Amino acid sequence: MPEFRIAPSILSANFAKLGEEVDNVLASGADIVHFDVMDNHYVPNLTIGPLVCEALRKHGVTAPIDVHLMVKPVDRIIPDFAKAGASYITFHPEASEHIDRTIGLIKESGCKAGLVFNPATPLEVLEYTLDKIDMVLLMSVNPGFGGQKFIPYVLDKARKVRKMIDERGLNVSLEIDGGVGPANILDVAKAGVDTFVAGSAVFGAAKDSDPNRYNSVIATMRAELAKA
């Protein structure tokens, strides 16, 4: 069985107590913190930046932080996120004029690099970049908002990327983002995905007052993954 990782998207967390939410979701068995950065330009929404990433590190978060940049331009903000404690930095190729340079910048700043593909964005750039990156992130919704419906044709895309990674014998993670939860995580895993972003499915699953509020949804997703 491949190593599966669950990456709750804090976009759906309670921002008024973000540190506590992140502690809670990690204590409930999450592996990675998915950190959605939106700029009201590349995507029609506005969220959080390097200061919040740094605040989570200062709060004591040691798990990998997976920074998903939905910003344009990309390069200016990369060193700031590296300094703020990002582990992964992923960006959309459409948002960079010089994809190779942006990947290089991320790696030089000491972070792992990934490319993000919107549902209808073709995978061509992977031909030249797959051996230089650590992660491919497939969007299974149009970026900008949590709580949208999973777009099924992305499963075909996942199978394609899995094949490319395996044929080249590379150690690249395949992550999916959008509309994933207990009901479809197994199908997504069977398409070759190993890292699962889940925002509303995780943070919407439980009552605020329960100290172990995310245990059961994460356990349910792991039980589904165990069938893969």
Ligand code: DX5
């Ligand atoms: C969408 C973001 C996602 C989002 C996923 O642009 O990149 O990470 O939070 O949310 P759910 O899991 O609710 O679809």
Ligand code: ZN
């Ligand atoms: Zn995301």
